Amino acid sequence: MYRYIIRRLIAMPLLLLGIVSIAFLITHFTKGDPLISIIGERQMDNPIVIAAARARWGLDRSLPEQYLIYVGNLLSGDFGTSLRTKLGVGHDLAVRLPATLELVVAAMLLGSVVGITLGVVAARYRDRAADHLARLFALIGSSLPVFWSGLILLFIFSVRLGVLPGPGRLDARTPAPPFVTGFYTVDSLLAGDLSTLGEAMTHLILPACVLGWAVMGLISRLVRASMLDVLHQDYIVAARAKGASEPRVLVNHALRNALIPTLTIIGFTFAYLITGAVLSETIFSWPGVGSYAVDAARSLDYPAIMGVTIVGGAAFLLTNLATDIAYACVDPRIRFR
Amino acid sequence: MRDGHMAVSGTALWMAAPVLVGAALLAPAMARADDKPLVIARDMDINSLDPARTWCDTCQIYVSNVYESLIGLGPDNKTLTPRLATKWESNADQTQFTFHLDPDAVFSDGSPVEAKDVKWSWERLHNIKGGPSFMMDGVKSIEAPDAHTVVVTMEAPNSEFLGILTAPYTGAINSDVAIANGANANADADKSDTSEPWFMANSAGSGPYMLADYKADDELRFKANPNYKHGKVGISEVVIKHTKDAVAQAQLLESGGADVAMQIDPDTAKTIKNDAVTIESVPSYNFVYVAISPGAKGNTVKLTKEVRQAIGYALDYNGTIDFTVGGQGKLQPAPIPNGFPGTADLPTPTQDVAQAKALLVKAGLPNGFDINAEFPNMNVYGVDLSLLMQKVQQDLAKVNIKVSLTPLEFSVWRTHVRGDGIPLTAVFYAPDYFGSAQYIQYFAMSEGTPWWKRAGGANDASITNAKEADLLKQALAAPEGEKDKFFHDIAMEMIGDRVIIPLVSPNVVLAHAKSVKGVRYSACCNLPLDEITRE
Numbered sequence: 001m002y003r004y005i006i007r008r009l010i011a012m013p014l015l016l017l018g019i020v021s022i023a024f025l026i027t028h029f030t031k032g033d034p035l036i037s038i039i040g041e042r043q044m045d046n047p048i049v050i051a052a053a054r055a056r057w058g059l060d061r062s063l064p065e066q067y068l069i070y071v072g073n074l075l076s077g078d079f080g081t082s083l084r085t086k087l088g089v090g091h092d093l094a095v096r097l098p099a100t101l102e103l104v105v106a107a108m109l110l111g112s113v114v115g116i117t118l119g120v121v122a123a124r125y126r127d128r129a130a131d132h133l134a135r136l137f138a139l140i141g142s143s144l145p146v147f148w149s150g151l152i153l154l155f156i157f158s159v160r161l162g163v164l165p166g167p168g169r170l171d172a173r174t175p176a177p178p179f180v181t182g183f184y185t186v187d188s189l190l191a192g193d194l195s196t197l198g199e200a201m202t203h204l205i206l207p208a209c210v211l212g213w214a215v216m217g218l219i220s221r222l223v224r225a226s227m228l229d230v231l232h233q234d235y236i237v238a239a240r241a242k243g244a245s246e247p248r249v250l251v252n253h254a255l256r257n258a259l260i261p262t263l264t265i266i267g268f269t270f271a272y273l274i275t276g277a278v279l280s281e282t283i284f285s286w287p288g289v290g291s292y293a294v295d296a297a298r299s300l301d302y303p304a305i306m307g308v309t310i311v312g313g314a315a316f317l318l319t320n321l322a323t324d325i326a327y328a329c330v331d332p333r334i335r336f337r
Numbered sequence: 338m339r340d341g342h343m344a345v346s347g348t349a350l351w352m353a354a355p356v357l358v359g360a361a362l363l364a365p366a367m368a369r370a371d372d373k374p375l376v377i378a379r380d381m382d383i384n385s386l387d388p389a390r391t392w393c394d395t396c397q398i399y400v401s402n403v404y405e406s407l408i409g410l411g412p413d414n415k416t417l418t419p420r421l422a423t424k425w426e427s428n429a430d431q432t433q434f435t436f437h438l439d440p441d442a443v444f445s446d447g448s449p450v451e452a453k454d455v456k457w458s459w460e461r462l463h464n465i466k467g468g469p470s471f472m473m474d475g476v477k478s479i480e481a482p483d484a485h486t487v488v489v490t491m492e493a494p495n496s497e498f499l500g501i502l503t504a505p506y507t508g509a510i511n512s513d514v515a516i517a518n519g520a521n522a523n524a525d526a527d528k529s530d531t532s533e534p535w536f537m538a539n540s541a542g543s544g545p546y547m548l549a550d551y552k553a554d555d556e557l558r559f560k561a562n563p564n565y566k567h568g569k570v571g572i573s574e575v576v577i578k579h580t581k582d583a584v585a586q587a588q589l590l591e592s593g594g595a596d597v598a599m600q601i602d603p604d605t606a607k608t609i610k611n612d613a614v615t616i617e618s619v620p621s622y623n624f625v626y627v628a629i630s631p632g633a634k635g636n637t638v639k640l641t642k643e644v645r646q647a648i649g650y651a652l653d654y655n656g657t658i659d660f661t662v663g664g665q666g667k668l669q670p671a672p673i674p675n676g677f678p679g680t681a682d683l684p685t686p687t688q689d690v691a692q693a694k695a696l697l698v699k700a701g702l703p704n705g706f707d708i709n710a711e712f713p714n715m716n717v718y719g720v721d722l723s724l725l726m727q728k729v730q731q732d733l734a735k736v737n738i739k740v741s742l743t744p745l746e747f748s749v750w751r752t753h754v755r756g757d758g759i760p761l762t763a764v765f766y767a768p769d770y771f772g773s774a775q776y777i778q779y780f781a782m783s784e785g786t787p788w789w790k791r792a793g794g795a796n797d798a799s800i801t802n803a804k805e806a807d808l809l810k811q812a813l814a815a816p817e818g819e820k821d822k823f824f825h826d827i828a829m830e831m832i833g834d835r836v837i838i839p840l841v842s843p844n845v846v847l848a849h850a851k852s853v854k855g856v857r858y859s860a861c862c863n864l865p866l867d868e869i870t871r872e
Binding site: 031032033034036037038039040041042043044045046048049052053055056082084085086087092095096151154155158159162165166167168171172173176282283284285287291292295298299300 | 752
């Protein structure tokens, strides 16, 4: 298995280079002018200002030259400077990726645990009240637009009830904990600041629930379908005949076999949310990679677009690898060559 | 059956949840305890924190409160007030301006503000060739004959130069500190100046506030300048919290997470039902307009002056204000904001469908024509441009002008409008300072202005209105008290051109906690923070 993992890791940079090259070509051939985010609308008809901006940002060079400069810098770890934020893209991503991971991990944990539980309950009590309610809850979660459910939950719990905080990772009046990992929960714990830890965790509840609710619908339906398939297998009958308790039958025998397709979805969803949670990030003012990606695309911020592509590509490649490893852990029959 | 019991209990919990939620909706909101920093919720559209490169609405708030300008704009948004300059004079023909600096003014590090800093800042502003560099166009020389006197000589008369200096981008930078961090004001500063990364994390001004911290797309923190010449400000720490969505801004305000919400539209404002929040709708100098480009390549017919006037008569101005901003806006006759020099007594735009049809018949288009409209897909100052253009489409349909709508990303729209041109479009404008010349230099059909180029002035001589350039020269050379009539004449010419047709000047919704005082709209600076206090 270790050889397999190493081979996958070695191939990763080449795959990422291919992805970045395609993204580079697509963005540079897209209609639109990135200068609007650099010098603003008022001066966009001033040839002197336009020429100065193009020269400063290397946009007056030929496309092959721009590509080679970019790749050369990339190989030395320089992701370039964002045309929009004027900060290093590496720095921007280093700040945003932990914010996104914090949200996505919380959402996926919630969505996976609740989704799997609902799926098991629904399968066990097929066509009964529990099944219908579980499926209804999951269906609502996966059908509701995230921006709508986010605003409604904010209105109920933050504005009306006042039991949960509003948008943001922390209250704006609370300074962020000293940067170590970028995870406000972890960093405040490391700093011994329990008040900020509590605040960071309460700020995480609503966005994680909104995102997690959308995820759990997908997971619960898949688990239910897999479980229904597995529960009719001979080994389940045999386990029950041997006197195994119902929880043991469901979890140790049935769920373990039903999890393989679910792991695929969990991995794929996790990778997708790294750059795709833009609606949640917008509603909850969560400064993550998704909203950064959308802002970069809208302003044709080439370096930022490339940076996000690398992050997104790496996320998919790494989660695919992690999923493959998880298969082997769940099903000992699976071996890697 | 234990398992069945557990399942039923769980089911009962799921069923109870909606009931609990429903009861919760009737509960009153709980207010948060007041905290010291003032939190402002708005969409942070920051492109830089370098005063010579920055260009955005949030940037105006930042720069005006950190880098003090020589001249300020009073609460009436018209009166020039002393700031770093205690007094100033101009010569009779408006070609030379002398400023006397406050000898007590100091930068945030305690060093004195001197004439050399002003000279350096303005030269750098011009030479960086960034967004605001045009503000120093026409300046022939800047001299500092002594430590507290600045003399500016213009290449041509410019009676608006004093107004330009109210713009926050002209604020004074501590030149010694900036130079030590890679800044320079040389002629090639656009290539040789390397200080922008430093400005993104530090400030070097004399204003009431300093930069405390900046996290892009997250928050901008100000802290009070301990050396501010006017002493302690009302609020010692201010945070601008990036909140893109107007509804989220309103929720943050209602829940107490923010003290000021800056971009709430009138519809969202109506949903705020909290006695601790004040909502005020005030006129602004921003406006949204449609532009007709006779020289655009996609035109199906020649958009003569008669055709353009027909379009102008077909539009339902009052209906557009009701439709887009719920009546919270004003009519604006010319592409110069109401209240600016020269706008008194301008004829109010009116809809006259019969007149529109008659003009089309006269133009040889009795059956109307097709026209393509591309516009930025955005909501700006509370006006959704998609909705606005749908209203325009409906209005023009009444005179058989069939409009096909194509919303575009702003960067793509920009490429189109500068390239082949767009027959009909909609976009917005906000003032850079209090003065009418900026609008004429941008919108007039004089050779070389941005909209003259976009409308196809280089290809179609009939678009050019030579009177406007002549009148502008006279306005800029006129002493105070006499320039209004020139600007008025220019405004009338621009109304007659019918290339730029303002549709709505949306009000600004000032939404803030009742305990916060001094929140007002500023034409130059958006939000003067040093005027804000908390009860």
